[in-house]
Each structure stands twice: as C-alpha cells, then as structure tokens.
Amino acid sequence: MAKGLEKHRERERKLSLFGKDLTRRSRSCCELCGASGRTLEIYELGPIPAEPEYDRCLFLCPECREPLKNSAALQAERWHFLKEAVWSEERVVQALAARILDRLGRTESWAAELLEEVYWDEETEALIREEPL
Numbered sequence: 001m002a003k004g005l006e007k008h009r010e011r012e013r014k015l016s017l018f019g020k021d022l023t024r025r026s027r028s029c030c031e032l033c034g035a036s037g038r039t040l041e042i043y044e045l046g047p048i049p050a051e052p053e054y055d056r057c058l059f060l061c062p063e064c065r066e067p068l069k070n071s072a073a074l075q076a077e078r079w080h081f082l083k084e085a086v087w088s089e090e091r092v093v094q095a096l097a098a099r100i101l102d103r104l105g106r107t108e109s110w111a112a113e114l115l116e117e118v119y120w121d122e123e124t125e126a127l128i129r130e131e132p133l
C-alpha cells in the first residue's frame, strides 16, 4: 500500500470528524453564500496544516468550493454575497471572504471598496494575510 495514500485517507478520516460540529455551526447552509439544501463539503483555509484543524475548515456548497481551486479564473459577478460573509461571526469565514475579495479587488472596484469598509481584529487580519488566494 502506498504510504501517501494511507496518509491521505487518515487525514480525510480526521477531517470527517469535524462534520458534526460544522453542520451545527453552518446550520446546514453554505458558510459563504448561505445556500441551503446543497451538499456541503469541507474546504480548508490554506496554508493547509499537516494535521487538520477545525478552525481552518469551512462547510461550502459545490458552487463556492469548486471555483476556489482556480482562483485566477473566478467569475466576479457570482461573489456579491461576500458582502454578508465578511461580517460573519466565524473568523475562518471572514478570512476566506476577505481573501476572495482581495483577489477580485484587483479588477473589481466593488470588491476593493467592500474590503476598505470592513474592519477585522488583529487575529483575523493575521489569518487573512497568511496566504493569498
């Protein structure tokens, strides 16, 4: 058995243990766009640690999760709901929303303006800056 695969499975297993808490926290809605009735899956905020961390995990719908795999090709017009997500009570949700806005803000003035309106505490600010999207 390939060692890498084994490790991957073990990591997936650990991540799946967060499912219950994430379901409760998200109230079964996508934590970015708020969609309900979708299949939610875990998205990990980078840089991804060797051991999964609950505080770096978000529950996202496929429509939010898939595009993040190629952040250079994000469709700006679908992300306007981030104006709510940046005010989330969850630090990790704020951080991901901010990173997406930061990326979109290079070409979209509404995203750049929104970023300027929001204030974060130091810890959130640090998390946002750890790694650009």
Ligand SMILES: [Zn+2]
Binding pocket: 030, 031, 032, 033, 034, 035, 060, 061, 062, 063, 064, 065
């Ligand atoms: Zn979503």
